[in-house]
Amino acid sequence: MATLQELLxxxxxxEKQIADTQREERANAIAKVKSIMSEHGLTVADLSQRAPSAPRAxxxxxxxxxxxxxxxxxxxxxxxxxxKWLKAALAExxxxxxFAV
Incomplete structure (x- = not known):
C-alpha cells in the first residue's frame, strides 16, 4: 500500500501532466484557428462582427x-x-x- 507522501x-x-497537456492542446487549437483564418483571409476584426439579423417576416x-x-x-x-409593476398593482x-389604453 502506498504512503501518503507517495500518493501526494x-x-x-x-496535475503537472494535465497542465502540460492542456497547454499543448490549446496551442494546437490556436494554430488550427490561425491556419483557417489565414486560408480564408480573415482577421480578428472579422470575428467580432455580428451576423446580420434576419429580416422580419x-x-x-x-x-x-x-x-x-x-x-x-x-x-x-x-x-x-x-x-412586475402590473402584478404589484393587481395585488393591491x-x-x-x-390600466387599459
Whole structure:
C-alpha cells in the first residue's frame, strides 16, 4: 500500500501532466484557428462582427400596448408574462381594466 507522501507525489505529477497537456492542446487549437483564418483571409476584426439579423417576416410588426402604468408610463402589450409593476398593482386590489389604453 502506498504512503501518503507517495500518493501526494503521484498527484503532483498527474496535475503537472494535465497542465502540460492542456497547454499543448490549446496551442494546437490556436494554430488550427490561425491556419483557417489565414486560408480564408480573415482577421480578428472579422470575428467580432455580428451576423446580420434576419429580416422580419412580411406582415409582422411591433404589437401595440394594451395597458399603461399612468405613473411611470410603462406599457404592456398583453402578451407574455405580466410585468412586475402590473402584478404589484393587481395585488393591491386594482383591476386590469384600470390600466387599459
Amino acid at each position: 507525489a503521484q498527484k503532483a505529477s498527474l 412580411e406582415g409582422t410588426r411591433k404589437v401595440a400596448a394594451k395597458y399603461r402604468n399612468g405613473e411611470t408610463g410603462e406599457t404592456w402589450s398583453g402578451r407574455g408574462l405580466q410585468p 386590489g386594482k383591476q386590469l381594466t384600470d
